[in-house]
Amino acid sequence: MSEQPPLDATFFAFKRRERRFVLTSVAIAYYLLLLLIGVVLVALSWNAWNGLISWYLGVLGVLSSGVAPSPPDQEIVLALAPYSLAFVPISLLLFAAFEAACLRWLLRGEAGGGFFGMKLDADTWRVLGVYGLWIVCFVLLILSLTVFYGALMAFSSLGGAARVVAMLCGALAPIGFLALLIWGAVSFAPAAATSIGRRKFTFISARKVSKPRYWPLLTAFLLVIVGYVIVASIISAIFQIPINNAMAPVMAAMMSGNDGPHLMALVQEAFFTPTMLAILAANMLVSFVLATVYYIATFGVNARAFEAAAEAGDVERG
Amino acid sequence: MSERQALNATFFAFKKRERGGVLWGASIVYAVLMLVGFGVFGWLNWQAFADYAAWTMTISQQAAGAADPNNPLGGVMPPSSVMSLMGSYSLFMIVFYLLLASYEAACLRWMIRGETKGFFGLALDGDTLRVYFTYWVWFFLLIAAYFILAIGVFGVIAGTAAGGQATANDPSAMASLGIGVIVAVFAALLLLTFFAVRFAPAAATSIAKRRFAFFDAWTVTKGRFWALLGAFLLLWLMYFVGICIFYGVVVFALGANMWTQMASGAGPATEQEALAMFSSPSVWAPIAVLYVLMIVGGFVFYIALFGINARAAQAALEEGKITAGPA
Numbered sequence: 001m002s003e004q005p006p007l008d009a010t011f012f013a014f015k016r017r018e019r020r021f022v023l024t025s026v027a028i029a030y031y032l033l034l035l036l037i038g039v040v041l042v043a044l045s046w047n048a049w050n051g052l053i054s055w056y057l058g059v060l061g062v063l064s065s066g067v068a069p070s071p072p073d074q075e076i077v078l079a080l081a082p083y084s085l086a087f088v089p090i091s092l093l094l095f096a097a098f099e100a101a102c103l104r105w106l107l108r109g110e111a112g113g114g115f116f117g118m119k120l121d122a123d124t125w126r127v128l129g130v131y132g133l134w135i136v137c138f139v140l141l142i143l144s145l146t147v148f149y150g151a152l153m154a155f156s157s158l159g160g161a162a163r164v165v166a167m168l169c170g171a172l173a174p175i176g177f178l179a180l181l182i183w184g185a186v187s188f189a190p191a192a193a194t195s196i197g198r199r200k201f202t203f204i205s206a207r208k209v210s211k212p213r214y215w216p217l218l219t220a221f222l223l224v225i226v227g228y229v230i231v232a233s234i235i236s237a238i239f240q241i242p243i244n245n246a247m248a249p250v251m252a253a254m255m256s257g258n259d260g261p262h263l264m265a266l267v268q269e270a271f272f273t274p275t276m277l278a279i280l281a282a283n284m285l286v287s288f289v290l291a292t293v294y295y296i297a298t299f300g301v302n303a304r305a306f307e308a309a310a311e312a313g314d315v316e317r318g
Numbered sequence: 319m320s321e322r323q324a325l326n327a328t329f330f331a332f333k334k335r336e337r338g339g340v341l342w343g344a345s346i347v348y349a350v351l352m353l354v355g356f357g358v359f360g361w362l363n364w365q366a367f368a369d370y371a372a373w374t375m376t377i378s379q380q381a382a383g384a385a386d387p388n389n390p391l392g393g394v395m396p397p398s399s400v401m402s403l404m405g406s407y408s409l410f411m412i413v414f415y416l417l418l419a420s421y422e423a424a425c426l427r428w429m430i431r432g433e434t435k436g437f438f439g440l441a442l443d444g445d446t447l448r449v450y451f452t453y454w455v456w457f458f459l460l461i462a463a464y465f466i467l468a469i470g471v472f473g474v475i476a477g478t479a480a481g482g483q484a485t486a487n488d489p490s491a492m493a494s495l496g497i498g499v500i501v502a503v504f505a506a507l508l509l510l511t512f513f514a515v516r517f518a519p520a521a522a523t524s525i526a527k528r529r530f531a532f533f534d535a536w537t538v539t540k541g542r543f544w545a546l547l548g549a550f551l552l553l554w555l556m557y558f559v560g561i562c563i564f565y566g567v568v569v570f571a572l573g574a575n576m577w578t579q580m581a582s583g584a585g586p587a588t589e590q591e592a593l594a595m596f597s598s599p600s601v602w603a604p605i606a607v608l609y610v611l612m613i614v615g616g617f618v619f620y621i622a623l624f625g626i627n628a629r630a631a632q633a634a635l636e637e638g639k640i641t642a643g644p645a
Contacts, residue, residue, distance in 0.1 A: 006529060006643070167498040174469040178462075215533050223530055226454040234412055240405030248398035255394045 007216035007308060010223045013106060013300025022111040023102055027292045029116035030098040037090055041083045048079035057264065093120075096128040099299055103127075103196040106303035126195040133191070133203050137184065145177060186210060186218050190309075193302035197310065199318025209309040220301045228294045235290065239283045246270040325545040325633060328552050331429060331625025340428050344439035345617045348421040351440070355417065359410045366399040366406075373397055416442070419450035422624055426525040429628035430635075431642075448524040455520070455532050459513075467506045471499055515539065515547050522627035526635050528643035538634040549626045557619050564612055571604045 013023065042049060052072060059069040097114075100123035104110045113119055149170070156166030191206040198205070210217055250266045270276065309315045331341065360367070373396050395401075423446045424439030435441050475495065520535040527534065539546055634640045 164494055164498070167494065168501075171470040171498070171502050174472075175466050178466065219530065219533055222455060222532065223451060226451050226458070230412070230450075230454060233408060237405045237408035237412070240408070241402045244401035244404060245398045248395060248401040251401075252395035 007213055007220060007304060009216065009220040009301040009304035009308075010227075010297070011300070012304035012307075013102070013296045017105075017109070019111060022105050022117065023296055026098060026101045026105070026117045027296070029118050030094065031288060031292075033094055033115070033118065034091065037087070037094065041087055045080055045083040048076050048083075051076040052080065092131055093124070093128055094118075096131060097124040098295075099192055100124045100127045100196060102296055102299045103193050103303055106300060107193065107197045107306060122199075123196055126201045127192045129201050130192045130195060130203060134188075137188075141177070141181070148173060182218075186214060186221065189217070189221070189298075190302040190305045193299070193306040194309075194315065197303075197306040197317055198315065205315060208314045209305050212312065212314060213305060213308060217301065217305055220304075221298070224294065224297045224301060227297075228290065231290055232287075235283075235286055239279065239286075242276070242279050243283075246276055325542060325549065325629060327546065327549040327626040327629035328622065329625070330629035331425070331621045335428075335432070337434075340434055340439060341425055341621055344421060344424040344428075345621065347438040347440055348417065348424075349613070349617070351417055352414075355410070355413060359406070363399075363403055363406055366403045369397045369399045370403070373400060415453055416446070416450055419453060420446040422521060423449045423525060425621060425624045426522050426628050426631075429625060430522060430526050430632050444528070445525055448530045449521045451530055452521040452524060452532060459517075463506075463510055467503070470502045470506060475499075511547075512543075515543055515550065518546065518550070519627035519630040522624070522631035523634070523640065525628075526631040526642060527640055528645065531640070534640055537639050538630050540639070542630060542633070546626065546630060550623075553619065553622050553626065557615075560615055560619075564608065564615070568605075568608055571608070 055072045055076065097118045097120060100121075101114075101117040101119070104123055105117070111117055114121070152166050152170055152173075156163050156170075187210045188203065188206045190209045191203045194202045194206045194209050247270065250263065250270055253266050254263055271280070306315070310317050377394070417440075420436075420440045420442060423443075424434070424436070424441070426449070427433050427435070427445055428439060436443070516539045517532070517535045519538050520532045523535045523538050524531050631640070635642060
């Protein structure tokens, strides 16, 4: 692990550029579209949600009386399933459009077009393709783990020394898999950025970007993750003070065996006040802002890695 | 790259430098700020502490009596003020570690770069944030280490059970399971020690390079593992001996007097008499002095630890293994 030149990737996304608020407007557009899709899906499945909420309120009352709660009706779950399943690819496509818009600005200085920069164009499909490959890689990893442990079991059943070898392999393999996971995640992290930078779908070529700058890249990701955790902990601690304060009487009533309607009345009394609603809304807003800063920072790290690779001649710009 | 030099790291922190008292100044200011921090935290949450004490008394009284069959869990939940304490405690911990990072950064800055800044060396600057981030990375690595150890032990158990023979009726399977667990734990401890030493100068490396460089500690410690391990072991040994001497003195200074009283039958007969005996200056004054000495000893130990890491980073800078960033 020799010393590598500094990458200066951690805050690359937030570097001052010729136009301001491009990433902010893309992020706002992303959340507006996500909200719209969420509202449409909830409206379409409102009857099922109604049933689920009624069941949950019933469970609250049953729990306090010490009786085991019943599972929700299968019909409710089945009615919700198609909407939940539909939400996954739609939200992935939306996130791909968001990442593509950010990377387009960070790497090529292109902004605007579509809905505040969010477009259903070739860049978005490239990024979605990269997500697809990530999912395939993850499934392959799970499958290889299953096959590996299956083979290990068969080997161990031979008995004698084979059992000891199987034990050691069984103990060390998860460490190896974890190391592989981290290596793979860092090595191919700039895949989407490379695809946008080269204007063609690439996944394996991301290794050309990350290989010469593996440790600075890992350090930059660590800094972004640690920074996110620190700020999130501070925000959580600040909001915990009033929320826990309001929650205490509800929890005490729950422990004392109060029934569902009484608990709901207490919840209403504790949380449906202008101050608490403002606190909860602020908590949600701050969490969204923080998550967005985190996403954009990681896009920036990958974009900077591609920039450095292009400057060093490791890859060509499209 | 020049020839590798001897490390001589154990007492590096106490080497005579151009200015004296810098590390002591930073230590005293840090100790005072910590006391102020604890004081403010206690003052802000005084009501919560009082409520907590009242709540625990209620709980213990309830536990002593028969539980209400209609409401067995009544009173289990703490009052609102105690619930809110979690958030303020988390915030306090963030301030606590920021202050510690500022202190470590001040010591390392002085030992590696010969620089002081801020209030007696303590400043909320890039160096402090680098050290603070290093603590978080250590925290995550520790969680990862526990996780890896847990899955390692699970792997051993799974590996044995895989053969379908890990039953109480199969002594050989049980024996190999036991040996496997011991080997896994021992190997994990060795690995933890190895990585702890290799990455120990992570904060010092970041200060030396003037940028966050956790993983460059690997380069810093390359070829110096045994020298660093030796320095750490020597320091821990001295600390252990110091603690033994400290407790020996405490037992001798306080215990001998009380033991004589008790042996002669003049010991405290009631709780009030015992409390009165402990409130006597002849008893608490030596305790207070010894406690202050223990804190001073703790600071010396911490500074010596920083010194070992600082020396490793400084040697790496001198040998060209790492380069300092622009000021």
